[in-house]
Amino acid sequence: MKDSGLTKTSSIQVIDRAAKLLNIMARYDDPISLKILAAEGELHPSTAFRILSSLIEHQFVERDDVGHYRLGIKLLHLGSHVRQSVELRQQAKPIITRLRDALGETVNLTVRENDEVVYVERAISGQMMRVEQVIGSRAPLHVTAVGKLMLAAAGEEECRQYAKRTGLPAYTHNTITDVENLIRHTSQALQNGFAYDNGEAEKSVGCIGVLIYSSTGEIAAGLSVSAPLERRKEEWVPLVIEAGKRLSESLGYFG
Amino acid sequence: MKDSGLTKTSSIQVIDRAAKLLNIMARYDDPISLKILAAEGELHPSTAFRILSSLIEHQFVERDDVGHYRLGIKLLHLGSHVRQSVELRQQAKPIITRLRDALGETVNLTVRENDEVVYVERAISGQMMRVEQVIGSRAPLHVTAVGKLMLAAAGEEECRQYAKRTGLPAYTHNTITDVENLIRHTSQALQNGFAYDNGEAEKSVGCIGVLIYSSTGEIAAGLSVSAPLERRKEEWVPLVIEAGKRLSESLGYFG
DNA sequence: AGTTTTGATTTCACATTATGAAAGATTCAG
DNA sequence: CTGAATCTTTCATAATGTGAAATCAAAACT
Structure with a gap:
């Protein structure tokens, strides 16, 4: 009926x-x-x-x-699950938007899932020629700025295991495909507090990425700005680091 | 299939x-x-x-x-709704149980719905002769200890309107059925911080009740101990007040 | 305490909905 | 660009969910 x-x-x-x-x-x-x-x-x-x-x-x-x-109680459980995801994106959205406006380039938020990062939020550059990732799409850790930081944060052994599992396939001529080189590179990046992607996932596309921490000190997400390599600027680094810091703080992290 | x-x-x-x-x-x-x-x-x-x-x-x-x-977001909405109810009962349950154990009599948690209180949680006395309310059942405000406090907290005018709406029906010989008497009585009880039910809802059953406040200062619930009148003791009053204070604090009220 | 009324629960025949197979469309991977 | 995989829609029909009726339980009334 x-x-x-x-x-x-x-x-x-x-x-x-x-x-x-x-x-x-x-x-x-x-x-x-x-x-x-x-x-x-x-x-x-x-x-x-x-x-x-x-x-x-x-x-x-x-x-x-x-x-x-x-x-019933199940709604509380499922609702809490939604909150975690919604809160991250809600806290991130204004910060991402401001960073995009300041730099004029696309800014992405990603989370790690196993050996990949997944794009969960973004602010797209208004320029005709711009980098654009589809929300929901994925990329391997070792070819993205934030993915390399996530690997470094997980430790050298985890890096080696990742290399073993995936074989570090090359995506461009610039992809890091040697495990020792990857370890050296990602460790340094973690120490610096940010990482570059120098056309490693896609030719001519450069990124600057930082890690986002939750109130428990764990890695909650990655934040990155992407641009054609020739437009990317070194002086963006402190702005990206500052945006990442603010987002981590809004999630309750003050480490 | x-x-x-x-x-x-x-x-x-x-x-x-x-x-x-x-x-x-x-x-x-x-x-x-x-x-x-x-x-x-x-x-x-x-x-x-x-x-x-x-x-x-x-x-x-x-x-x-x-x-x-x-x-989806609806689960967050419905989950939040569950939380309010669950949190009250979860915070209350151990306090209610401890008070029941200390006094040896049944302890109830109620919330106000329009002109009635509804029993939402309880700890039942282990004694053979005991007062027992069914969760989900209701009683008019003017015949319960906590209901009288809720009326007083709502103000004299609201008391008069309640009397008009309901006609203050008698449940026992002890029920207060005169509005001026009710106002005098409930005001005094609110000032004292607790109220008695002297066989007003049910013959031979006596209660001591207090109000529970939420973090916003509003009345969230009522807490009461019920016993046969001849077993009820004046010295229980500070214990009930203290239990009510602790429950209000656990809900974020420090007024 | 007994009776009546109301609300809750179960049963059952069947009407209609939800199903899965197949086809078509779209996206992804090579 | 092509083929494979996934997603989406269509359609015939199997089986599920429905509502009327009956039964049971609780509440209200006398």
Whole structure:
């Protein structure tokens, strides 16, 4: 049977109904009865009852001693998970935007996933010729500025294991493909507090990257500015380091 | 078609599948592909695709530029809603239990909803003859210790309006049914920092109650110990006040 | 305390939805 | 540029979710 008649896309009715019930419960401070839920959800009581029973099984809903319903603990768990991701991007967005405006080039935020960095946020340069990464796309650690810093922070042994796992494939003539060279290079970069990518991932593209730390001192992300190599400037380094510092502080890191 | 074969109760398959997909996304720090979700969820890709599309519509899921999926902002909203309720009960539970152990009588936590208090948490006395309220059940404000404090805190005019709305029905011979008497009584109780229920809700049952404040200074809940009148002791008052103070502090109130 | 009313829960026939196979479109990798 | 892989849409239909009715339980009334 049709619900409200007009469905934007070919949605799944049961999910629509479950979402509606969850939203109703969110409007009340206290647990509410099946009768109210069914009425406000415009559902038959037996339908509401079964949907709620399913949601209870997965801890999205709880039922108290008098049979009233409220939102369940699983939403707290999943919500906390969302917060971590959202907070990083929300804290980063204005800082990334300001840095992009100051330098006039694209600025990216990445997080490490296994042997790659993933682009999770960005501010794109307004210039016609610019570097642009797709959010969600990935790059191997050893060919990116921030990835090299992440490797160095993980230690020499981890560097060797990474080299073994991946074989350090060359992406351009400038890619570092020798493990000893990679270790020397990344260690130095970590000591400097920033790293370069000198056309190592892509010909003619240069980056300056720094690490972002969370309140627990762990690496939360990487921040980098990317530009055509001939436009990249050494004097950007302190600005990138400062932006990284501010973002780390906004996440509660003061090391 | 059947899922894992054995279903504990007559659950709804689509909700089971949606929950499974949400749980898989929670296991990853980064957005993941449809292929991985379908595989780990043991679903046909077209099925996973439609369920995810529905979840996206309700903001339980988001899809990024390269078509990868992550948990959505709605979970943060609903999760925050759960936190408020869970935090109160979680902070209260050990304090309620300690007070019950110290006094040997039932201790209840209530919240105000319109003209009633609702029982949201409790620690029951181990004695054979004891007072026991069902979680989720309610009582009118004017016949409970904490309800009278809530009325007093709301002001004299609100007290008069409450009396008008409800007619101050008698529950026992001891129920206060005169509005001037109620105002005098509840004001004094608020000044004292605690209130009694002298068999006003139920014959022979006596309570001592205090208000619980949140970090914003607002009334978050009421805490009370209930016992047969002949067992209730005046010297419990400072212990109940102290327990209420500690619970308010654990919620961030230091007024 | 007994009766009536209301709300919650279960059952069941079947209408409609959700499904998966197949096809088509898009993206990615070489 | 081509082929492979992944994503998205279509469609026939299997099976699920539905709501009416019945039953059970709790609450309200007398």
